[in-house]
Structure formats: C-alpha cells, structure tokens
Amino acid sequence: MTKGVGVGYVTVSAKIxxxxxxxxxxxxxxxxxIIRRALEEEVKRRVLLELEExxxxxxxxxxxxxxxxxxxxxxxxxxRR
Numbered sequence: 001m002t003k004g005v006g007v008g009y010v011t012v013s014a015k016i017x018x019x020x021x022x023x024x025x026x027x028x029x030x031x032x033x034i035i036r037r038a039l040e041e042e043v044k045r046r047v048l049l050e051l052e053e054x055x056x057x058x059x060x061x062x063x064x065x066x067x068x069x070x071x072x073x074x075x076x077x078x079x080r081r
Contacts, residue, residue, distance in 0.1 A: 012039075 014035070024031055 012035070023029075
C-alpha cells in the first residue's frame with residue numbers, strides 16, 4: 001500500500017473476545033500491524049478478483065478479433081507515433 005509523506009491514517013476498531021485480548025497481551029502481540037496486513041491482503045485479493053472479472057468480460061468482447069488483426073492494429077498505432 002501507499003507509504004511515505006502525506007499519507008493520512010484513520011482508526012479502525014473491532015470488538016474481539018476478551019480471551020483473545022488476554023492472549024494478545026500475554027504473548028505481547030500488537031494487533032495493529034496484523035490487522036493492517038490482513039486488511040491490505042483482503043483488499044488486494046478483492047482488487048485481483050475484480051480485475052479477473054473485467055479481463056474475462058473484455059476477453060469475451062474481443063474474442064472475435066483475430067491475432068493477425070490485433071498485430072496489425074498495434075503496428076499501425078506504433079507507426080503513427
């Protein structure tokens with residue numbers, strides 16, 4: 001995720017069972033980094049799922065275009081630059 005100057009933070013809270021909190025304290029586990037990592041991984045997973053779905057949709061729309069036609073269009077675009 002984004003790191004560096006100008007990055008703002010917000011607080012996110014969650015209720016957890018008392019026993020879990022006791023165990024976190026007992027083992028000196030700081031929940032912040034673990035929660036942050038879990039949320040980042042879940043967001044990344046969801047973004048990838050969304051991109052896969054969009055790629056499937058585009059693939060279906062473009063399946064009627066031959067490889068030769070795609071190559072030709074790319075060549076034409078490069079020549080115009």
